[in-house]
Amino acid sequence: MSSRRSRVTGLRAMGAGLAALGLLASGCGGGDTGADGKVTIRYSWWGAQDRADLINRTIDLFEKENPGIEVKTDFQEYGDFWTKFNTQAAGGNPPDVFQNSYAFLRKYGRKNLLLDLNAQVKAGNLNLDDFRQGLGRAGEIDGKLLGVPVGANTFTLVYDVKAFEEAGVTPEHGWTWKDFDAAVKKISEPGEEFWGASSNGGVMYLYDLYLRQQDKAFFTEDGLGFTEADLRKWWGDHRAKLDDGLLVPAKQAAQVLPKSEVSAGLSAAEFTWDNFLARYASETDRELALAPIPTMDGERTAQYLSSLMLSASARTEHPEEVAKFIDFMVNDPEVGKIMGYNRGVLPTNAQFEAYEPEGPDAKIAEYEQSVTDYLEPITPHPAGTDTVEAAFLSIYRSMAQGSVSVDEAVSQFFDEAKTALGS
Amino acid sequence: MSAPTGTVRPARPSRGGANASARRRARSVLWHLGALALLAVVLYPVVWVLGGSLKPGDEIVGSLELLPTDPITDNYERLADGIAGIGIETFFVNSLLVALGSVAGVLISCSLAAYAFARIRFAGRNVLFALMIGTLLLPVHVLLVPQYVLFQKMELVNTYVPLLLGKFLAVDAFFVFLMVQFMRNLPRELDEAARIDGCGHWRIYWTIVLPLCRPALITSAIFSFIWAWNDFLGPLIYLNEPDKYTVSLGLKMFMDQDSLADYGGMIAMSVAALLPVLLFFLAFQRYLVEGAATSGLKG
């Protein structure tokens, strides 16, 4: 017994020793100042080459106007981005400034990884005055400004115009879930590889809106805002529609990955963020359009704006330069013209007005204008949101595939959400 | 290079007669037919990728056709313009650098370690050997962060050193083990004869064991080249500037959840990424087995 304990303490001491040696503890931060007095900041983001082309142009612009600052960029696909970010941040070497989203603010804010930009706002390096619809403060959590939006999106229904015309349904503000269900039923034709709607019951943001329409929400500040019975009803409804052949079956959806069901021509309607229209439109010849979320009462969509943001690392040695960089990226009209709606609808008036959208972007702009008056404040996203979101989607898919029943799926989700939000 | 103890492959006894030769020819045709049929199955997905690279991007996903009805070269032309402002050749040069560096590192360091394990009796050998096998057993993901911190402390992040240092320090137990398996089966008489002539371990290693282990070395060279070429996690974590990226990172620049996906470009890039490794393999495969015939791996 005593020998066992000493072995454990030994391990503990050894681990602590190694930690002290620095294999865990964080080293010194990123940026450096070159011999020529030039400050270099590292900027990381997720996306693909189309976004890279645009961002590179905005950075050229920034460097021309700020000759003392050099920006080095680095980008990956979304999942890889976070792996790299987590490793580098754990190693004490996070990028000075990086793309972020609202869902991660609490997760990383709580671990003191994000710089409170309020000091820079006060110092005049970062101007938040021109933001649309109070977006400037959208990244403020508990009095700390942890992120600044570079683009804002709201939820939408992407729909196949022709299919809805044929069904005689015009989706417009104030339409109800009943209208939606009726349209789906009309469009779905038994025996054909075309369904009324994509199987979206696992999309957390959609269920959030559905709950908000009933004065609930997906999250509270630190937990779930709905009961198992609520979820049983939501997933149960989807189960029934799947059984009736109204939603795209899981198997067909899996076969067309990484395309979405609507752009693969499997379904006539899909709930998603409005900026996804650009991607969907490029993947299909069908005419797609955007509609507001159906309502319960013919009035309230409960939609809100969510944003992609830029956050600064708490470890950066160049907070001032980083703030100037963010300021430039959100306020400069030229940047707006270049970026368009690649990261969402432009956040400041100056940029929004400078950019003249065409094609899918024009539809997105029109849609966002049309819903402006109905927008509400966003649901809080506690730390662990990303884990819960992934679990919600995966467990729904298992249910949709029929490998678990609705009841099993619901209790599995609640178990996992508890762990994710508790830690 | 002629090996001291070459096993000369015996000439096939000729079974004279036109009848036998016809039968042999028939068997050979049969063999080729069988091998080609098997190849057709094995290579079907590879051909699909080749065909896909000649299809328009929006026809690729879920395509039922093996080959395009109307082949186009747009995907490759787009590649020639570079990805995200970086010339495509940059990725290939970088990958080549890393892959060739890995080959050199693995050949030198792993053969030294393998020689020690296989041919020298020293105190603690079994423990160290077990330790080496042990390093194969832990999934790399839990080592990422501590290793990253180490290279970060040494200020080697954003260089190729973290990708190569391990290769020069024989960290890849697979190759050490592979070479050990080969070296153990070299006849021991060779060492003893050399020893009597007054050769030290270094001479034995360099003039006897290494030449005899050529198949193991070639195998290791091929594998280390391909694995370094395809490695993703290392370059992802350690390289911070796109113009230092390797091909495996470049391959992932075509898609992201909120981007327009360029399936055509991606498939074309996959084909392009395949070519150098295929050439490397083609160039070295013949040493692979011919070499084996003249040396050590017995059993």
Next chain:
Amino acid sequence: MMRTETPAPAGTEEERAAGNPRRPDPSAPASRPAATARRRARRETLAGYLFLSPWCVGILLLTLGPMLVSLYLAFTDYNLFDSPRWVGLENFSEMFSDGRWWTSVRVTAVFVLVATPLKLAVALGVAMLLVRPRKGQGFYRSAFYAPSLIGASVSIGIVWRALFQDDAVVDRSLSLFGWDGGGWVGDPDWSIPTLIALSAWQFGAPMVIFLAGLKQVPRELYEAAEVDGAGAWRRFRSITLPMISPVLFFNLLLEIIHSFQIFTSALVIAGPGGRAGGPGDSLLVYTWYLYEQGFSNLRMGYASAMAWMLLAGIAVVTAVLFWSQRRWVHYEEGGR
């Protein structure tokens, strides 16, 4: 257990007949005084460590340190950013009540048990096909190796989904045999078979190693056996298998270890979106779940504990294999 020596050369009748005298151990020749032998042993040890010095530096610097750190972390609650907090055995006990952990163990075990033998059988079969010199053998070897050159990428994921979907080539071929499965993609029951197919398809590495081994089997043995009237199966059983057993051992060991750690291929098969595990967690392989816990959920302590649990599991299998090799692995030399 894990040792480089193998007792008693098993050899074959022919070799024994040819005379394969046991040589005296050079490090302890009986005729020399003991002091010389000790000096000799010391010199050998010195030489051993000299040759091993790069490896020693490597393992101390790059492997052992990080491994010990992860061992320590296995007993802590560590979110990557705050200091680790000691929790004793909590991570390990949590595993046993974690449903998804059990799923990952089950999925991985099935994969290892089926994919490893299948892949080795394919590799050995093709290697035997290619072992005799033929016209165009370089082409055949390279062509059979090509799938392994591609690695596991997004493109392979797209190809695989395209081939296994409803009414695609695999489905059509199977229905020729009267099996109308309707495609394997998106069907949780068929995820693992698809993953196994992908893994077996990339059989190049073991094939190359088998080829090298097969080339070494003296053809005289086969000819002698043929004269004795031994059929193809007999020849395979009593000549080929024993003769290539060291190579088989190597391939078996390494493939088992790799199969336990399978990661990228599962990701490729599951496709993008959702989280680790694919449809109904049917592809939740162990390392993937570990990765999700460590990097998405920021539970590196738990992930480390999982890693060490896996290490323990593979170590047991490895130990059994090493122990068993004296029964079936035949090193021609006395081995050292």
